[in-house]
Amino acid sequence: MAAKLILLIEHEAGIREVLEACLHDIDGWRIVLASSIKAGIDLCEQQRPDVILIDTSTPEIDALLFIEELKVYSAEYSVPILLISSRASWFSAEILHQMGFAGAINKPFNPLTLSQRISQTLGWSN
Structure with missing residues (x-):
């Protein structure tokens, strides 16, 4: 599978770095970082x-x-837009879809399986 380009929107620098490392270093995906939704x-x-991976908890x-x-x-x-949040489990797949998200990933997440989880959620082949 060709390396995916992920737009990661996360306002917390430490979490942004961890997510980037997980997705780039483990699976070789290309990552573009944004510290704000804007x-x-x-x-x-x-x-x-x-794909856009976003934490909607933001001070904006x-x-x-x-x-x-x-x-x-x-x-x-x-x-597709994927929500990554400590509140992700609050929403069913149907509610997420109605809100405009393709799916959600809970924080905390397993760094070793994060890209696999994204691929499964989006129906990407490994």
């Missing part, structure tokens, strides 16, 4: 990611508006 939106047009004042903007991009370019 920055992630800007990167979408430049990078054309295969306009986070909900930015998330809606990401969903428009997602729909227009068929780029």
Whole structure:
């Protein structure tokens, strides 16, 4: 499988580094990092990611508006958005789909199986 390009939107630097290491070092995926949803939106047009991995817990004042903007991009370019959050288990697959997410991954996550979990959620072949 060709290396996937992941747009990772995470405001906490330490978690961003861990996620990048998991996805790049273990599976060789290409990672584009954004520390805010607004920055992630800007990167979408430049990078054309295969998936957007986002933690919606953010200090951004306009986070909900930015998330809606990401969903428009997602729909227009068929780029799935995965939620990664300590609250991911609160939502059923149906509710996530209604909210515009392709799926969710719980924090804490297993670093060794994270990319496998993403691939399974999105139906990507290994």
